[in-house]
């Protein structure tokens with residue numbers, strides 16, 4: 044397993060991404076085409092910025108990326124890519140929708156690689172992760188355009204099925220994806236909702 048992790052760590056360095064997590068988005072993009080040229084993308088939990096960089100390259104100069112994180116994200120300027128707008132904020136904050144909409148009202152894609160700070164208590168960590176995942180779905184309901192896509196990290200465990208069912212109510216197609224670049228021993232998986240249906 045260590046070999047696989049070293050491989051992605053080295054690859055990220057070579058490809059000039061700040062984190063190897065970029066391949067968890069790249070693999071899904073190659074399989075399901077979540078992002079398209081010209082899309083507006085909201086990246087929740089964006090720091091240190093690999094997904095935002097990757098998305099900006101895929102959507103190109105006519106697209107836009109807005110990244111939100113509790114932590115600072117180093118500003119990125121990329122050639123032949125979308126502008127990346129960074130917001131330092133908590134997605135649980137009451138006024139977060141208004142803050143995001145200062146940049147743009149609706150997005151074609153919402154991404155979330157949000158992970159809570161883990162405590163080592165599996166049950167508590169899974170519950171924290173699920174609270175954040177539910178919040179990303181709630182924000183998507185307000186911020187996604189019709190037929191938009193949603194790609195979100197979740198930790199499998201109790202209530203996971205219920206979360207997937209909630210995603211199924213809002214998207215025409217739903218997949219659960221475990222990228223090769225995600226540690227096999229990790230309980231993280233990604234829920235992909237494609238083609239958002241506005242209620």
Ligand SMILES: C[S@@+](CC[C@H](N)C(=O)[O-])C[C@H]1O[C@@H](n2cnc3c(N)ncnc32)[C@H](O)[C@@H]1O
Pocket residue numbers: 061062064065087088089090091092093094095111112113114132133134135156157158159160175
């Ligand atoms: C695994 S990292 C994201 C890596 C990123 N996708 C990349 O490729 O560079 C998870 C991020 O979620 C952020 N996060 C956790 N809870 C958050 C919250 N409530 N609001 C905003 N960001 C949060 C953390 O600060 C952390 O930077």
